[in-house]
Amino acid sequence: MSFGFLGIQFGWGLQLANMSAIYERLGARPDEVPILWLAAPMTGLLVQPIIGALSDRTWGRLGRRRPYFLVGAILSSIALFFMPTSTSLWMAASLLWILDASINVSMEPFRAFVADKLDASQRTAGFVMQSFFIGVGASLANALPYIFGQMGVTGTTASGIPLTVKYSFQLGAVVFLLAVLWTVFTTSEAPPEDMAEFERERRERAGVGALFGEIGAAITNMPKTMKQLAVVQFFTWLGLFCMWMFFVPTVARHVFGATDPDSELYARGIEWGGITFAFYSITTFVVAFALPAVARATSRKATHALALTCGAIGLLSVSVIHDQYVLLLTMVGVGIAWASILSMPYAILSTALPAARMGVYMGVFNFFIVIPEILASLGFGPLIRAVYGQDNPNTSLYMVMTGGVSLLIAAASVMLVHDAGDAGVDTVIGGDQHEPLTVQGSVQPVPSSGLIDPDPNG
Numbered sequence: 001m002s003f004g005f006l007g008i009q010f011g012w013g014l015q016l017a018n019m020s021a022i023y024e025r026l027g028a029r030p031d032e033v034p035i036l037w038l039a040a041p042m043t044g045l046l047v048q049p050i051i052g053a054l055s056d057r058t059w060g061r062l063g064r065r066r067p068y069f070l071v072g073a074i075l076s077s078i079a080l081f082f083m084p085t086s087t088s089l090w091m092a093a094s095l096l097w098i099l100d101a102s103i104n105v106s107m108e109p110f111r112a113f114v115a116d117k118l119d120a121s122q123r124t125a126g127f128v129m130q131s132f133f134i135g136v137g138a139s140l141a142n143a144l145p146y147i148f149g150q151m152g153v154t155g156t157t158a159s160g161i162p163l164t165v166k167y168s169f170q171l172g173a174v175v176f177l178l179a180v181l182w183t184v185f186t187t188s189e190a191p192p193e194d195m196a197e198f199e200r201e202r203r204e205r206a207g208v209g210a211l212f213g214e215i216g217a218a219i220t221n222m223p224k225t226m227k228q229l230a231v232v233q234f235f236t237w238l239g240l241f242c243m244w245m246f247f248v249p250t251v252a253r254h255v256f257g258a259t260d261p262d263s264e265l266y267a268r269g270i271e272w273g274g275i276t277f278a279f280y281s282i283t284t285f286v287v288a289f290a291l292p293a294v295a296r297a298t299s300r301k302a303t304h305a306l307a308l309t310c311g312a313i314g315l316l317s318v319s320v321i322h323d324q325y326v327l328l329l330t331m332v333g334v335g336i337a338w339a340s341i342l343s344m345p346y347a348i349l350s351t352a353l354p355a356a357r358m359g360v361y362m363g364v365f366n367f368f369i370v371i372p373e374i375l376a377s378l379g380f381g382p383l384i385r386a387v388y389g390q391d392n393p394n395t396s397l398y399m400v401m402t403g404g405v406s407l408l409i410a411a412a413s414v415m416l417v418h419d420a421g422d423a424g425v426d427t428v429i430g431g432d433q434h435e436p437l438t439v440q441g442s443v444q445p446v447p448s449s450g451l452i453d454p455d456p457n458g
Contacts, residue, residue: 001117001187002129004069005110007179009137010172011076011103013281015040015083016244017142017274018165019096024249024261025160026089034380036093037245041373043101044366048108049215052363055109059198063189065109065116065359072106073180080173084166087159106180108366112359115350116189123350124295127343128288134342135285135335137179142278144168146271162267218357218364225352226365228417229345233368235410236308236341241376242403243315243334246396248273254397255324272324279328280314283335284342291340301414304344308411311337315404319397337407348419 023036051068058064079099086092114126148164155163192198222230252258252269260266295303314333321327346362353361380399388395 001113001183002110002126002133003186004073004106004180004183005130005133006137007073007176008076008103008107008110009134010141010176010179011080011099013138013141013277014080014144014169014172015096015099017248017277018145018168018270019092020245020249021261021270022084022086022092022161022165023089026086026092028089032381033245034377034384036089036096037241038374038377039093039097040100041370041377043097044104044370045374047101047104048366048370049218049360049363050211051105051108052112052359052361053211053214053218054359055112056357056359057201059191059195062184063191065113066184066187066189068109069106069180070184072102072104073177075102076106077173077177080176081170084161084169085157086161108363109359111346111362113189114346115353115358115362117187120351124292124300124343124347127346127350128291128339131288131291131339131342132285135281135283135288135339137175138281139278139285140175141168141172142274142281144171144274146275146278149271160262164271214357214360215364218360219367222361222364223352225418225420226349226361229349229365230368232304232410232414232417233345233365234372235406235413237369238372238376239312239315239403239406239410240341241373242380242399242406245376245380246399246403247315247318248277250318250396250400251276251324251327253393254318255322255327259393272327276327276331280331280335280338283332284339287336288339288343291343295344300344300348300419301417304340305411305414307337307340307344308407308414310334312404312407312411315400315407318400348417351420 019037020033023033028036055065055068058067060067062070076099079095079102083092083095083099086095110130111127114130115123118126145162145164145168148167153164153167157163157166248270251273252266256265256269256272258266258269291303291307294306298306310333312333314330314337317330317333318327321330349361349365350358384395384399388398
């Protein structure tokens with residue numbers, strides 16, 4: 001069920017580790033890089049709630065969520081294949097928009113897919129399994145350029161993009177498609193219990209106006225837990241975006257001492273930055289299955305707060321590290337944080353959402369990921385010019401440290417979130433009771449439609 005996430009993470013991992021360097025190779029200045037990253041959050045903001053709402057009302061030969069997995073994977077693989085052939089900034093930026101929109105089409109229904117398929121007592125394990133495959137996929141994707149380099153691949157494309165990066169993107173395109181196809185063709189989805197009622201509701205909600213009205217209603221009627229998690233997500237993803245945009249150039253400049261983006265030393269630094277990213281992804285899939293046990297011993301909130309603090313320490317410690325091998329240790333903290341970021345908020349949230357609207361609410365929840373990323377894309381350039389200076393060689397390092405501070409704020413905020421599971425009524429971690437979902441102040445029973453095992457003692 002979660003294997004497709006391995007492929008999806010090839011799409012994210014390759015761009016996160018390499019796009020800043022690709023942009024610089026194509027002539028972008030450091031203060032121009034944030035705005036060129038605008039594609040990911042903007043497409044997420046637009047695509048995820050729409051796809052979530054559409055998938056809630058979809059039923060066909062491939063089920064409810066799987067048609068979107070398939071279409072998104074095909075389009076993403078095409079964009080990944082052609083990305084490293086870019087000959088100009090506008091071409092690379094345009095392909096990134098297509099790539100990110102397509103990845104969001106595939107990715108958004110996966111969160112709802114887990115909540116659809118799993119009984120509430122299984123969901124933490126389900127989201128942790130997604131974290132595991134994300135960690136595996138990101139590890140492989142981040143390491144690919146280095147692996148190709150060790151295999152003797154050298155040289156660049158006509159536009160200066162290393163061949164190691166080109167072959168990594170093109171191999172990633174194949175892996176993306178095959179992994180998602182595995183999930184599409186080896187899993188099933190339970191049809192609505194009352195198909196006639198489902199079709200009647202789908203006809204009533206047909207049309208663009210109804211679609212956006214449903215999204216608007218989801219925003220207006222967000223459960224309390226979702227609003228509290230929004231603050232946590234905002235600062236979490238602001239910190240992550242600082243890391244993704246600036247960590248790899250920081251490795252080249254701060255650790256390797258490279259100053260010229262066209263130099264061989266800089267290229268080596270970029271490759272090692274990818275390896276370092278791979279190390280945090282390795283940590284993610286190593287620690288992922290320990291998270292439920294930690295949460296059982298403490299609480300999901302405490303587990304997430306601790307993990308975010310580990311990530312913050314990892315990013316802040318970069319400032320005192322100048323050895324490339326010691327640098328790997330910083331990613332242990334980031335990997336712990338990443339494993340929790342990919343699972344705990346969704347496990348907490350899923351117990352507070354109505355089952356019939358899981359897709360649209362998961363799409364709206366993505367707002368609190370992409371809004372800070374949009375602010376980062378629009379605001380980091382002016383911040384760099386006004387505070388750090390666009391020609392300051394330490395600018396990228398300062399931005400990585402800013403990300404560490406943001407993760408500390410997120411860690412403090414998570415302790416204010418109400419989690420029904422912590423009260424013992426919704427034992428998402430190995431228990432046997434369920435709390436009715438509260439929506440707009442009314443108590444509604446949890447529908448069993450779409451659950452693998454609706455029997456809480458099963």
